[in-house]
Amino acid sequence: MPPPGFAFLRHSSFWFRHLPAPKGWGNRKYGTAPGLVFLAQAAKGGAPPTLPTMSDVSLPIEHTDPVNAQILSVSEDRVKGFHQHPFQFIAEQSGLPFDTVVERIRAMLKGGVIRRVRQTLLANKLAEGALVAWKVPTEKLEGAFEFLFKQDPFSGHVVLRSTDREVSGSDFRLWTTLKVPQDRAINDHCDVLKRLIGAEDYYTMQAHGIFALGVGHVRRKTMEPGEKADEPAVMMTTNIADLDEEEWNVLLHLKGDLTSEEIGPEPWKGRAEAAGVSLEKFCEVAKRLDAKGVIGRFSTFLEHVKPSASGQRVTRFNALFHWKVPKGMEERAGGEVGRHPIMTHAYWREGGERFANVNIMGVIHGTDKDTVLAHKAAIDKHLVETGIPVEYTNVFWGGRSEIKPSEISPIVFKEWHANWADVPGPVV
Numbered sequence: 118m119p120p121p122g123f124a125f126l127r128h129s130s131f132w133f134r135h136l137p138a139p140k141g142w143g144n145r146k147y148g149t150a151p152g153l154v155f156l157a158q159a160a161k162g163g164a165p166p167t168l169p170t171m172s173d174v175s176l177p178i179e180h181t182d183p184v185n186a187q188i189l190s191v192s193e194d195r196v197k198g199f200h201q202h203p204f205q206f207i208a209e210q211s212g213l214p215f216d217t218v219v220e221r222i223r224a225m226l227k228g229g230v231i232r233r234v235r236q237t238l239l240a241n242k243l244a245e246g247a248l249v250a251w252k253v254p255t256e257k258l259e260g261a262f263e264f265l266f267k268q269d270p271f272s273g274h275v276v277l278r279s280t281d282r283e284v285s286g287s288d289f290r291l292w293t294t295l296k297v298p299q300d301r302a303i304n305d306h307c308d309v310l311k312r313l314i315g316a317e318d319y320y321t322m323q324a325h326g327i328f329a330l331g332v333g334h335v336r337r338k339t340m341e342p343g344e345k346a347d348e349p350a351v352m353m354t355t356n357i358a359d360l361d362e363e364e365w366n367v368l369l370h371l372k373g374d375l376t377s378e379e380i381g382p383e384p385w386k387g388r389a390e391a392a393g394v395s396l397e398k399f400c401e402v403a404k405r406l407d408a409k410g411v412i413g414r415f416s417t418f419l420e421h422v423k424p425s426a427s428g429q430r431v432t433r434f435n436a437l438f439h440w441k442v443p444k445g446m447e448e449r450a451g452g453e454v455g456r457h458p459i460m461t462h463a464y465w466r467e468g469g470e471r472f473a474n475v476n477i478m479g480v481i482h483g484t485d486k487d488t489v490l491a492h493k494a495a496i497d498k499h500l501v502e503t504g505i506p507v508e509y510t511n512v513f514w515g516g517r518s519e520i521k522p523s524e525i526s527p528i529v530f531k532e533w534h535a536n537w538a539d540v541p542g543p544v545v
Contacts, residue, residue: 175224176220176221176224177224178224178225178227178228178230179230180225180230180419184213184217184221185221185225185230187211187212187213188207188211188213188218188221188222188417189417189419190211191207191210191211192207192211192218192222192415192416192417193416193417193418193419194414194416195210195414196210196414196415196416197413197414198407198412198414198415199236199371199400199403199404199406199407199412199415200415201385201400201403202382202383203236203384203415204218204219204222204380204381204382204384205382207222215382219380219381222234222380222417223377223380225417226377226380226417227377229420230419230420231417231418231419231420232418232419232420232520233374233375233417233418234374234375234380234416234417234418235372235373235374235375235415235416235418235522236371236372236412236413236415237412237413237414237415237416238368238371238372238411238412238413239330239353239410239411239412239413240296240523240525241324241327241355242355242356242357242358242409242410242411243299243357243358243360243368243411243525244296244297244298244299244357244523244525245296245297245298245299245301245302245303245323245357246294246295246296246297246303246323246324246355246523247294247295247303247321247322247323247324248292248293248294248295248321248322248324248464248466248478249272249292249293249294249295249303249307249319249320249321249322250286250289250291250292250319250320250322250471250472251289251290251291251292251293251311251314251316251318251319252288252289252290252291252316252317252318252319253290253291253314253315253316253317254315254317257314257315257316257543257545258277258290258291260314260545261291261314261315261316261545262275262277262291262517262519263545264313264314264544264545265291265293265310265314266519266521268313269310269533270523270524270529270533271295271296271297271306271523271524271525271530271533272293272294272295272310272523273293273294273295273296273520273521273522273523274292274293274294274518274519274520275291275292275293275518275519275520276291276292276293276435276515276516276517276518276519277290277291277292277515277516277517277518278290278291278292278437278513278514278515278516279513279514279516280511280512280513280514281512281514284473284511285470285471285472285473285511286468286471286472286473286513287513289318289320289471291316292437292513294523295307295321295523296523296524296525297525297530298525298526298527298530299357299527300527301527301530303321303323304321306534307319307321309534309537312541312542312543313537313540313542313543313544313545314542314543314544314545315542315543315545320468320469320471320472322466322467322468322469322478323355323466323467324355324464324465324466325355325447325464325465325466325467326352326353326354326355326447326448326451326464326465327352327353327354327355327463327464327465328350328351328352328353328451328452328454328455328460328463328464328465328479329350329454329455329460329461329462329463329479330353330413330461330462330463340458340459340492342459342488342491342492342494342495343457343492343495343498343499344457344458344459345456345457345458345499346456346457346458348456349449349452349453349455349456350451350452350454350455350456350463351452352448352451352452352465353410358409358410358411360406360409360411363402364402364405364406364409366392366393366394367392367394367399367402367403367406368406368411369526370388370389370391370392370399371385371388371399371403371406372522373388374522383396385399385400385403418520433483433484433485433486434481434482434483434484434485434486434489434514434515435480435481435482435514435515435518436480436481436482436483436489436490436493436512436513436514436515437478437479437480437512437513437514437515438478438479438480438481438493438496438510438511438512439468439472439473439475439477439478439509439510439511439512439513440454440475440476440477440478440497440500440507440509440510441468441473441474441475441476441477441507441508441509441510442476442477442500442505442506442507442508443505443506443508444476446505447465447476447477448465449505450476450477450500450505451463451464451465451477453496453499453500453503453505454477454479454496454500455479457492457495457496457499459481459492460479460480460481460496461480461481461482462478462479462480463477463478463479463480464477464478464479465477466478473509473511474509475509475510475511481493490512493510493512497510
């Protein structure tokens with residue numbers, strides 16, 4: 118007859134092999150004897166020992182943990198283009214073991230510190246896009262926010278903004294990014310949304326050029342005001358790419374959020390199977406898409422708006438800067454703004470009369486308002502010193518914010534409009 122507790126131990130052998138050895142037990146090089154203390158207790162005929170729970174041996178998940186910060190400084194926005202083995206690349210660039218990178222990213226995703234892991238696309242190359250400012254009655258503002266975030270798959274970033282003083286456009290409190298499929302009109306979609314959310318007015322601002330696009334909160338925390346690259350940013354165009362059926366098939370299977378199980382050595386294996394092609398063919402087509410300029414970066418997106426379970430925040434302030442520079446100097450001014458790495462986004466967009474005819478816009482995130490304003494002051498000064506007059510400037514501060522990838526499928530677009538066509542609105 119086996120000693121009491123033996124069956125328990127036999128079925129718990131996985132835990133014994135994987136639990137860390139108590140201090141002073143066994144040979145640390147080979148990791149022996151981590152479960153001997155439990156075996157000794159059980160063999161005496163006592164009750165089965167209490168094993169440590171997963172929370173007892175859980176990994177640190179906060180972005181401030183040194184190892185996590187080392188990973189995130191690469192994984193947020195340094196994995197440019199398509200990589201067949203993105204987690205190996207992150208491990209190499211961060212100087213950490215591959216297994217450590219994988220287990221930490223999985224843990225941060227499970228803990229909500231990372232909100233998604235995915236291959237980003239340069240949607241401006243795949244669909245018509247715009248920044249949209251909405252004028253909505255105060256009593257409908259929260260309802261409109263909820264509708265655009267939860268009911269409109271084509272609205273991406275939804276944010277409530279305010280200004281420190283009353284300025285041109287400060288009554289446009291609700292801001293969204295919007296994408297619609299190729300050959301569809303953004304204003305037609307906005308007209309439907311206006312009816313449904315009870316908006317009084319809206320204004321669309323398409324991007325004529327892009328100078329910065331990539332959120333890397335962790336590595337930006339230590340940047341000093343005025344820090345800039347050696348050369349101005351090069352403007353990316355927004356011309357729509359022409360893709361064939363094979364490329365669309367791979368693209369649509371490539372773009373979704375990775376599950377925890379896919380975070381590992383071959384993240385695209387299951388995607389290739391779902392697309393009905395070999396892994397080799399899937400990666401070949403993905404690289405072709407990259408060459409066409411429609412692939413962005415592989416990224417771990419931090420939850421940068423809401424606090425973590427322990428109350429830590431990645432950022433507190435989201436500032437949308439507006440600048441008006443003389444006509445004909447937009448590309449040059451955008452390049453000078455975009456060369457400041459603190460900028461997570463920088464665009465040439467026309468604000469029109471509603472927004473004092475500004476034409477350069479950009480976003481900074483930070484934990485201290487005075488520091489965010491110091492970064493802006495340094496950029497303003499730099500523009501003037503390089504011979505670019507700033508004729509007007511302002512800041513729209515972000516409040517409540519939600520982010521989701523924008524849908525670009527023409528099939529989903531057609532179905533959505535069919536569902537809402539006969540709804541008189543407003544529905545909020």
